[in-house]
Amino acid sequence: MTSTDVLWALKIVYTIYAFSIISFVGWFAYRITKKPESYKTWLTPKVFYTYLAILVMIGVGIHILTYNKIPWVAWELKRHKIKPDRVFNITVENHQFILPEETPITIKCGEVVKFNVVSRDLTYGFGLFRPDNTMVFQMQVVPGHNNELLWQFHEEGTFYVLSTEYSGPKGARMKVPDAFKVVCNKNVSMGVGK
Amino acid sequence: MNIKELLINGNNGGLDHSGLSPLQKVTLRFVVIGLIFYGVAAIEGMIMRVHEIKPVPLLSDEHFFAIMTAHPIVGIFGSTYLIVFGAFTFLVPYLMKKPVFSIKIANFTWGIMTLGTVLVWLSGFIYHYAPLYTIYWPLPVDFSQFHIAGGIIFVIGVALIMIGTLAFIVNTYATVFYTPKGQKKQPIKPLLMSAFGIDGLLNIINKIRGKEPYAKEPPLSLPIVAIFRGTVDTFLDALVILTAGLLILFFIFNNLFQWGLHYHSVDALLYKNIFWWGLDLIADGLVLIYVAGTWYLLAMLITGRNLFMQNIARAALLLELIVSWAVWSHHLLSDQPQPEIMKLASGEMITAFELITQGLAFFITLTTLWLARPLKMSNELKFLLGGLLGFALAVPAGIIQADLGMNRLLHNTQWVAGAHFHVAILVGLTMTLYSAIYILLPILTNNSVKLFSQRLANWHFWLHLIGGIGMGAFMGMAGIDGMLRRHVYTEGEFMLYMIPAGICGAMLLAAWVIFMFNIIATIGIKGLIGIFKPSKIDKEVIVPQPATAMQKG
Numbered sequence: 001m002t003s004t005d006v007l008w009a010l011k012i013v014y015t016i017y018a019f020s021i022i023s024f025v026g027w028f029a030y031r032i033t034k035k036p037e038s039y040k041t042w043l044t045p046k047v048f049y050t051y052l053a054i055l056v057m058i059g060v061g062i063h064i065l066t067y068n069k070i071p072w073v074a075w076e077l078k079r080h081k082i083k084p085d086r087v088f089n090i091t092v093e094n095h096q097f098i099l100p101e102e103t104p105i106t107i108k109c110g111e112v113v114k115f116n117v118v119s120r121d122l123t124y125g126f127g128l129f130r131p132d133n134t135m136v137f138q139m140q141v142v143p144g145h146n147n148e149l150l151w152q153f154h155e156e157g158t159f160y161v162l163s164t165e166y167s168g169p170k171g172a173r174m175k176v177p178d179a180f181k182v183v184c185n186k187n188v189s190m191g192v193g194k
Numbered sequence: 195m196n197i198k199e200l201l202i203n204g205n206n207g208g209l210d211h212s213g214l215s216p217l218q219k220v221t222l223r224f225v226v227i228g229l230i231f232y233g234v235a236a237i238e239g240m241i242m243r244v245h246e247i248k249p250v251p252l253l254s255d256e257h258f259f260a261i262m263t264a265h266p267i268v269g270i271f272g273s274t275y276l277i278v279f280g281a282f283t284f285l286v287p288y289l290m291k292k293p294v295f296s297i298k299i300a301n302f303t304w305g306i307m308t309l310g311t312v313l314v315w316l317s318g319f320i321y322h323y324a325p326l327y328t329i330y331w332p333l334p335v336d337f338s339q340f341h342i343a344g345g346i347i348f349v350i351g352v353a354l355i356m357i358g359t360l361a362f363i364v365n366t367y368a369t370v371f372y373t374p375k376g377q378k379k380q381p382i383k384p385l386l387m388s389a390f391g392i393d394g395l396l397n398i399i400n401k402i403r404g405k406e407p408y409a410k411e412p413p414l415s416l417p418i419v420a421i422f423r424g425t426v427d428t429f430l431d432a433l434v435i436l437t438a439g440l441l442i443l444f445f446i447f448n449n450l451f452q453w454g455l456h457y458h459s460v461d462a463l464l465y466k467n468i469f470w471w472g473l474d475l476i477a478d479g480l481v482l483i484y485v486a487g488t489w490y491l492l493a494m495l496i497t498g499r500n501l502f503m504q505n506i507a508r509a510a511l512l513l514e515l516i517v518s519w520a521v522w523s524h525h526l527l528s529d530q531p532q533p534e535i536m537k538l539a540s541g542e543m544i545t546a547f548e549l550i551t552q553g554l555a556f557f558i559t560l561t562t563l564w565l566a567r568p569l570k571m572s573n574e575l576k577f578l579l580g581g582l583l584g585f586a587l588a589v590p591a592g593i594i595q596a597d598l599g600m601n602r603l604l605h606n607t608q609w610v611a612g613a614h615f616h617v618a619i620l621v622g623l624t625m626t627l628y629s630a631i632y633i634l635l636p637i638l639t640n641n642s643v644k645l646f647s648q649r650l651a652n653w654h655f656w657l658h659l660i661g662g663i664g665m666g667a668f669m670g671m672a673g674i675d676g677m678l679r680r681h682v683y684t685e686g687e688f689m690l691y692m693i694p695a696g697i698c699g700a701m702l703l704a705a706w707v708i709f710m711f712n713i714i715a716t717i718g719i720k721g722l723i724g725i726f727k728p729s730k731i732d733k734e735v736i737v738p739q740p741a742t743a744m745q746k747g
Binding site: 014 | 258336526563678682
């Protein structure tokens with residue numbers, strides 16, 4: 001599952017939810033002004049507790065679902081045990097990204113890559129974006145700390161880097177065009193940390 | 195009557211301010227100033243919406259981000275805080291049937307908060323001071339980008355707002371606990387048990403054990419419990435923000451007098467944790483708890499019934515106390531040095547409880563209304579339903595982004611700003627406040643005014659609802675497609691979403707203009723000015739007697 005798939009699913013699911021809840025409140029607003037045929041109600045404490053149980057299941061279930069379906073959650077939680085194939089040490093200073101190699105840096109599909117980004121002054125963000133501006137991933141870059149992110153690319157393309165955190169007006173356009181190029185070879189195995 | 199006369203004198207003679215008690219007047223002052231600041235925030239928002247469609251040549255990056263810094267402070271502290279504080283300054287004595295502890299403190303509160311908000315706005319307007327509301331360390335003390343004077347004015351402004359907040363809290367607690375002259379002294383313990391919702395929890399436990407309820411008639415009504423509970427979080431939040439302000443001030447002097455302390459001596463991650471712990475108490479303490487309390491109050495006033503599952507609601511407010519103190523880490527899910535256990539426990543799992551506490555308030559309020567059918571679709575009811583819908587949309591959007599997997603793609607995007615907090619604040623919170631304004635207007639004006647136009651009230655409702663949801667939806671969709679929330683796009687990258695978002699933003703602004711016109715036409719400018727004149731009625735009076743009688747009638 002790539003980030004594109006996840007975001008597409010979110011768009012569909014949330015749109016359906018939004019229209020459902022708007023319809024429900026609309027229906028409620030209409031019905032509430034009408035005299036009921038009977039004052040006997042199905043809204044008992046039992047219904048209330050069932051509703052609460054459903055909320056708990058949704059609240060917890062969403063995280064269980066994403067852990068099992070979104071691969072980078074496991075990468076994140078197991079990153080101390082996963083040995084990366086390549087490490088990119090990146091520095092940010094004076095509103096500029098300093099990359100370790102000349103751009104575009106080529107990455108092979110399926111390679112486990114660790115981005116270690118440090119800031120020498122302010123809080124920044126480190127995000128990778130596709131040419132159509134959709135996001136591949138991002139993280140915060142907190143000064144005084146190593147900000148490490150593990151990623152495995154499954155899609156071919158050239159990606160640009162953008163600071164995803166505001167660092168003052170000077171940082172409004174912190175961008176490295178064509179920073180990384182991912183090249184896919186069909187024989188590469190997938191599934192980091194499994 | 196022509197429009198000029200109408201606006202000056204109001205509908206049917208407008209507001210008779212001479213009959214208003216000091217408490218009514220001070221409450222209306224809070225609300226009037228809060229509504230004006232809402233308009234300022236809406237205009238600022240609209241400028242930013244236009245800039246996101248196509249950068250405005252006259253607006254430099256410095257000015258754009260200065261607006262972005264002032265916008266939430268004017269909107270939250272200048273508008274929402276003032277309206278909420280005004281409403282609660284009135285409701286606590288009104289519901290407890292005893293005078294407010296101090297009218298002077300109440301007047302001090304709105305005055306100092308207004309001054310503070312104006313100062314913050316000026317720090318952006320004059321000096322383009324723009325660390326944004328998150329003031330991530332060490333950005334607020336980066337004087338290679340910002341003018342020191344801007345920083346000083348900003349910090350003083352925020353400090354004044356927080357001092358006003360503390361004054362409101364003192365007044366609220368004092369009103370709850372003090373005994374007015376001639377009344378029987380109430381013991382503190384049951385009041386405290388009730389204020390924290392502990393009596394509700396004990397009632398449930400006793401019911402399970404087959405025992406008599408701990409408190410058949412709790413000493414504090416449920417809305418008071420919610421106000422008290424929310425105020426605990428507001429207090430802690432004010433302390434944290436004040437401390438952050440002192441730190442910034444210290445480094446300003448450090449810079450001015452060359453004390454030689456490097457800003458890296460403050461750990462940026464620790465600072466971020468403490469700051470978010472405090473700031474999130476606004477979202478969870480103020481917004482969720484105050485709103486839940488207001489929903490309960492509105493539902494009870496609209497239906498004239500007790501609340502469905504009242505003990506659960508009381509106990510849930512106690513649960514929210516624990517939840518709201520432990521959820522801040524959902525703001526740091528994309529901070530890689532943040533310990534994973536904090537991300538999982540605080541950021542994901544405890545945060546998920548907000549779905550439960552808010553979902554519970556949603557269910558209880560709707561059921562209370564449902565059981566009282568048929569109800570007249572009054573302004574207060576329709577705005578209350580709008581507010582409920584706003585949170586039903588915004589809270590799940592927040593829960594989605596408070597997930598390790600989703601946050602990797604949604605953090606700092608327009609999804610957070612649009613689908614989550616703008617829908618929560620503009621639709622959820624603001625519509626709830628409009629509902630409260632409509633229901634309190636007759637009580638606060640001694641029934642002396644008649645709404646100028648119901649048609650305009652309907653226009654206000656629909657434009658606000660559609661504009662608020664629409665803007666949030668289009669911003670949210672842009673966020674899903676990768677649009678960041680604190681970035682200037684110059685090449686029309688997200689034009690497809692930003693144009694409809696801008697149209698919806700214009701609807702919101704138009705809704706406010708219509709509402710203000712309708713209210714001014716109702717009250718009259720003379721009446722509005724009269725609100726700011728001293729009252730001749732005794733300060734012990736909550737609502738003058740004839741109005742109370744009329745209200746009951």
